Amino acid sequence: DSGVTQTPKHLITATGQRVTLRCSPRSGDLSVYWYQQSLDQGLQFLIQYYNGEERAKGNILERFSAQQFPDLHSELNLSSLELGDSALYFCASSVQDRGLYNEQFFGPGTRLTVL
Amino acid sequence: AQSVSQHNHHVILSEAASLELGCNYSYGGTVNLFWYVQYPGQHLQLLLKYFSGDPLVKGIKGFEAEFIKSKFSFNLRKPSVQWSDTAEYFCAVNGPQAAGNKLTFGGGTRVLVKP
Numbered sequence: 061d062s063g064v065t066q067t068p069k070h071l072i073t074a075t076g077q078r079v080t081l082r083c084s085p086r087s088g089d090l091s092v093y094w095y096q097q098s099l100d101q102g103l104q105f106l107i108q109y110y111n112g113e114e115r116a117k118g119n120i121l122e123r124f125s126a127q128q129f130p131d132l133h134s135e136l137n138l139s140s141l142e143l144g145d146s147a148l149y150f151c152a153s154s155v156q157d158r159g160l161y162n163e164q165f166f167g168p169g170t171r172l173t174v175l
Numbered sequence: 176a177q178s179v180s181q182h183n184h185h186v187i188l189s190e191a192a193s194l195e196l197g198c199n200y201s202y203g204g205t206v207n208l209f210w211y212v213q214y215p216g217q218h219l220q221l222l223l224k225y226f227s228g229d230p231l232v233k234g235i236k237g238f239e240a241e242f243i244k245s246k247f248s249f250n251l252r253k254p255s256v257q258w259s260d261t262a263e264y265f266c267a268v269n270g271p272q273a274a275g276n277k278l279t280f281g282g283g284t285r286v287l288v289k290p
Contacts, residue, residue: 062218093277103265103280116277150219158276162207162269166219 063087064167066151072173078139081170085132085153091115092134093154093164094126098147109134110157141174148172177202179268181281189289190258196251196284198266208249209267209278210240219265225249236260258290 063086073079085092094106096119105118109128120126123141128134138145148171152164182197200206208225223234230242240251249266266281 091276095278102282105277105279108277118277152278154276156276162276163221163224164276164278165221166211168218 062165062167064151064153064165066149066167066170068170069168070171070173072175073141074175075141075143077141077174078137079141079172081136081138081149081151081172083134083136083151083153083167085134085151086165089153089155089165090132091154091157091162092128092132093152094120094134094136095150095152096147097150097169098144101147103150106136108157115157138172143174146172146174177268177279179266179279179281181264181266181284183284184282185285185287187287187289188256191255192288194251194253194256194260194286196264196266196286198249198251198281199247200249200266200268200279201247202268206268208240208242209269210234210238210249210251211265211267211280212262213265213283214262222251222264256286256288258288260286261288262286 065084067082091110093108097103106120108116126136148169150169151167154162154164156162178201180199210222211219225232225242233239263283263285265283267278269278
């Protein structure tokens with residue numbers, strides 16, 4: 061158990077819908093990262109937050125957005141869902157936002173299925 | 176931009192055989208290197224990491240990896256595999272000079288160990 065929690069574990073929804081994925085980082089970690097794992101794209105970095113502020117953006121679609129709240133939990137919002145958004149979404153956390161020795165710890169993931 | 180290549184997409188071997196998975200990265204600065212394992216239906220678990228110092232690092236479950244800076248490589252090895260090593264293995268790199276601290280993953284290698 062990494063200490064990173066994600067809810068829900070599974071999510072099944074229809075095309076065009078909107079969902080919210082939630083992540084709670086390890087106690088003491090200020091940085092949260094979101095990754096998407098799909099069959100065709102592999103594991104890709106989406107976005108990073110540090111202490112409430114966006115720190116880095118990766119291959120995140122405009123239909124997707126995220127935020128980190130004052131209690132440091134983060135939510136990833138996916139809207140206008142398409143079949144291709146079906147994937148495993150991982151959250152990770154680390155103490156700092158950058159630097160050597162800044163290991164990331166991964167949560168169990170949320171499996172999203174869009175029908 | 177950073178990139179990570181894992182040369183083998185699938186590896187099949189018998190129990191007690193030795194395993195070596197290749198990983199090459201492209202990034203000009205100081206990097207942190209990681210190997211993660213994902214057992215079927217589970218989340219990413221850290222096998223081992225290299226931050227600095229001895230280029231031969233030992234991880235959990237009998238795995239080790241060698242960082243060869245001149246070859247931009249970080250190959251994973253295990254002298255004698257078990258059936259329970261059946262999983263997908265991901266090499267990842269991050270460079271602290273990059274914006275944020277994102278991990279760039281290789282495409283993964285699926286390892287099947289036959290009993």
